[in-house]
Amino acid sequence: MASATESPILVTGATGAQGGAAARALLRAGYHVRALVRNPGAAAARALTQQGVEVVQGDFDDVASLDMAVAGAAGIFSMQMPAGPDDPDREVRTGQALVDAAYRAGVQTFVHTSVARAGDQADFVGMNDGRWPRTYWDSKSAVNGAVAARGFDRFVILKPAFMMDNLLPPKAAFMFPALAARGRIETAIATETRLDWIAADDVGAFAAAAFGNPDRFNGRSIDLAAEALTMEEVAAKIAAGTGKPVIAVSLSESDAVASGINPAVASSQAWNNVEGYKVDLAATHAWGVPLTSFDKWIASYRDQFVIS
Numbered sequence: 049m050a051s052a053t054e055s056p057i058l059v060t061g062a063t064g065a066q067g068g069a070a071a072r073a074l075l076r077a078g079y080h081v082r083a084l085v086r087n088p089g090a091a092a093a094r095a096l097t098q099q100g101v102e103v104v105q106g107d108f109d110d111v112a113s114l115d116m117a118v119a120g121a122a123g124i125f126s127m128q129m130p131a132g133p134d135d136p137d138r139e140v141r142t143g144q145a146l147v148d149a150a151y152r153a154g155v156q157t158f159v160h161t162s163v164a165r166a167g168d169q170a171d172f173v174g175m176n177d178g179r180w181p182r183t184y185w186d187s188k189s190a191v192n193g194a195v196a197a198r199g200f201d202r203f204v205i206l207k208p209a210f211m212m213d214n215l216l217p218p219k220a221a222f223m224f225p226a227l228a229a230r231g232r233i234e235t236a237i238a239t240e241t242r243l244d245w246i247a248a249d250d251v252g253a254f255a256a257a258a259f260g261n262p263d264r265f266n267g268r269s270i271d272l273a274a275e276a277l278t279m280e281e282v283a284a285k286i287a288a289g290t291g292k293p294v295i296a297v298s299l300s301e302s303d304a305v306a307s308g309i310n311p312a313v314a315s316s317q318a319w320n321n322v323e324g325y326k327v328d329l330a331a332t333h334a335w336g337v338p339l340t341s342f343d344k345w346i347a348s349y350r351d352q353f354v355i356s
Contacts, residue, residue, distance in 0.1 A: 055120055056082040056102060057259060058155075060146065061127035063092035065213045066161050069252030070125045071101055077256045084117045108142035114149040123157035123262075124150050125255050126195070131187045143191035147198050157202045157262045159255050160195045162188050164207045164244065164271045164325040172323050180319055181312065192269070202262040208251050209244035209273040209325035212345045215286070216352045225308050227294070228354040233283050234297045236304040236317040243282075244273035244325040247340040257337050273327035274339040282342070289346030292355045 057074050061067030062083035074081045082102040085093040097103050106113030108128065118124065128142045143160075150158055169175055169185035192205050214223045226234040237243060251272060258265040277285075279296035287294040299307060304314040333339060340348075 054080060055122035056080040057123045057125060058082045058084060058118055058121040059101075059125040060084050060108075061125075062096055062101065063090070064127070065211060065219075065248040066208070066251045067125065067127050068096075069248040069250075070159075070161075070255040071096065071252070072099070073249075073252035073256035074125075074259065075100055077260060079256075079259070082117070082121065084114075108145050111145065111149065114145060115152065118146075118149045118153040118155060121150075121153065121155055123159065123259050124155050126150075126158060126160040128191065131183050136183050137187075139187040140190045140194075144194050147191075147194050151198050151200065155200065157204075157259060158195055158198075158200045159204045159206065159258050160191065161206045161208065161251055161255070162192050164209045164273070164327050165323065166192055166207060167269075172319075174322065179322075181315065196267075202266040204258040204262070204265045204267075205269040206251060206254055206258075207269060207271045208246045209271070209327050210246070211248055212245050212340075212342065213248045213349075215282075216349060217354055220354065222310065223313055226297075227356075229356055231292065231294050231356045232297050233279055233286075233294065234299055234304065234307055234309065235279055236299055236301040236309070236314045236321075237279050238321045239278065239280065239296075239298045241321050241324070242276040242278055243320055244276050244327045244329075245282075245342060246272045246274055247345045249345075250274060250337070250339050253337050253339075254335070257335070270332070270335065271325070271327040272332055273325065273329055274332070275342050276327075276329065277342060285342050285346060286353065286355075289343065290350050290353050290355060292353070294355060 057079050059071045062071045071081050084106045088103050088105050104117045106117045128139050131139045166188035226232040283294045283296035301314050301318045305311050
């Protein structure tokens, strides 16, 4: 579709896990990659520049900066921060702003990353009783709908399950605080529950594949997961891959919170026992995009683990 000398692909979230993976995959494929960042002088932004990424300053809430960032872009990799208690409409507002800016600029291919099960939330057990954070799921679903409805020549919605990269700093300190402190993966995930896992690198690989063959991927909403593992299996694999003792401990949701896990994180962990991502692994593999096994991912990132 493009080469390093042709129209750029704009990547949002490029200083994070998924956006960073998309930027790297696109660079490897020979694309001219442009990244939207708030602070071009930050270390993460400078690292992008060193990789050959064109860095542009902007903000989702600054329409003029968005219009400048998308100008001349052939495609966009879209990712926004999720809604938070201090800004509950953030994801929908910023996602819509990017969609609108891209459409105004005549962007041909729009690839958005969301989350598996977004759009199914009305059927979640307990949702109508306030069991799960409706704003999170409704926001994800709303942005997916905005992308699909806007009228792009081609669009793709990627829906990754749980990210392997959450086990690494800085996310691990929030998601799994006992890993660094005590060598324990303490969660509200039941012993028998299998969690669907995907590497951020694989999200990037799917994005690059979608830009490379947009007609094949056009209009598709693709769940992404490479493996389904229990937390005991995860702990055993990390221990084997890093050479450090790691165990998994299953707690009740209330005990997880009492142990220091953020209540929202504990709730999302308990959700896996009741609902879960339910990714059809065979369907993900059927796209022919190479996926990273958990063992291979650990081998690639073993030096980044922080384990007591």
